[in-house]
Amino acid sequence: MDLKRWAHIVAVADRRSFIRAAEQVHLSQPALTRSIQAAEAELRLQLFDRGTNEVVATPAGEFVVARARQLVFNSRCLERDVELYRSRGLGDTAFGVGPFPAATFLAPLLTAMRREFQGINLRVEISNWQLLLKRLLEEDIEFFVADTRDLPSDPNLYVRALRREPGGFYVRAGHPLTTRKSVTLQQLWSHGVLSVRLPAGVRAVVTRLLGLGSSAELSLALECDDVEVLKQVALASDSVLAAPDAAVAQEVAAGRLHALEVTGLPSQSSEMGVVTLRGRTPSPMAELIIGRLPTTGAPAQR
Template identity: 25%
Template sequence: MVQVAMGRSGVARLKTRHLALLLQLHDHGSVLRAAEAANMTQPAASKLLAEMEALLGVPLFERHARGVAPTAFGLAMVRRARSALAEIERGGEEIAALREGRLGKVAIGTVVNPGTTLVPQAVAAMKRDYPGILVEVEMDYSRPLVARLLDGQLDIVIGRIMDPEGAAELEFEPLADEPHAVIVRAGHPLASRREVRIVDLHDQGWIMPPAASVLRARLDAVFHQHGLHPPRDLVETASLPVIIHLLRHSDLLAALPPECVAPYLQTAQMQVLPIELDVRMEYFGIIRRRDKAPAPGVTHMLETLRDTARRIYPPLPELRPGA
């Protein structure tokens, strides 16, 4: 109980130099390399680490022959420190923007489908009304995007909350469903068939998401459910431009929401195969941190995202409690 009381009072006495060193120790795993990265001597870094541990009343790192490794206490502080320093940096950027007559910056992370439909349309609409807001957009899978949101590197994520870790700190506002179809180039050997079965897809070359992704697991499960092992002739990529180029110039298949390649479907450069893939992801939506009050630019972006989503997506069915 004494240690806990010391830790709580000690947190308020931590300084940004403590937090910066904490991150360097985590990232480098060595007091010497962390000290060099923080532009201080090794004895000074060791002293600063000892100060942190005394203030918090818990060991933050374990010392071993090869360097240091964070304890459970250390990992908890590392994430909070990363978020705190990111917030301070964003505050400085916001002040600089206001000095220059701009309205600030919004950093958005998005998964592929809304990244090719919702987000570009919303950003274009907001820039017409608020040209002084700098908008940064990055595309990835939900897990890494949510991690960057929790670290304070992003203001908004358009995606899904896939893991329980950190979920209590997040708000989720569902926007739309995301069914997937099998996409091929026009003239693909399977494109002329009236019916395509899972077994017909088995020996084809595929463009697949990385093995660690939820979508990859669900695609593999489709083949397992039909008594087949997943396809082995693969290209793994999360890059939509790469996927599009490969689809247009090869006989590879990809499972995508048709909206991602709508221009190519409309101009008959690509085709949806006649098969119900039965691969759906959870609703994607707006994800934000509960404890972070949005800056004016983020508020404008949120409003525009909601308006654009209402315009381009059908209304969601009412979700029953516990459903």
């Protein structure tokens, strides 16, 4: 069967609509319908149930779609690898970065890249791991760097561990809590905590220490994926900032932010990793950037 027809099958399965799938593959809706009908006739299988609300793959269709998806993916990888082999250049790249790496080592990394490779174009998306994973699976980015503790187990993903980034709680100079040698988590939380989205494990620890019934009861005064924004709010209010130590090192050194000693709280650190699609060859520039990340040298986690 023609590879384009396999791609049509995948598009219908993903979009659950002939109209939306036709837009994706740049065909008219009748032309796409004829393509799927021809595929079903050739395979002698009904691939989709045409419901009134949406198109759903039949059990046979799910079987075929899974293999068609791999065929389409491998085809795109082959085309890309051939182009890289032919050009033998570093090439442009796009990648994603979570809030903590964005606040710690991203700027120095990008500065070095711009100084060394002025002819290369980079696109960086800063977001939470959920959105970055969606971009990766859509092949909109080559890889992303983020805290991977809540990342779902997926055989299609390859994760390379980075160094741990320790973190803590910080308040502005002159904050009422700075007069205390140590504070309880309850005292800290009463001032309002600013943080990125907390991993499930961290939420569980904090929920237990605060004596809450469930993590659903745990609330943040401000949740934001931009650590720089959180930092500015903490500097201008009595809110308490939860952040990696490296992200606030300059403010701490200048005396603008102070670390809090929290009674009974275990030390916390992010567990960042580089996430790529298994089986996809990174571009030379992507490999170069990944090679400069602060890795632990540990093997892949998944």
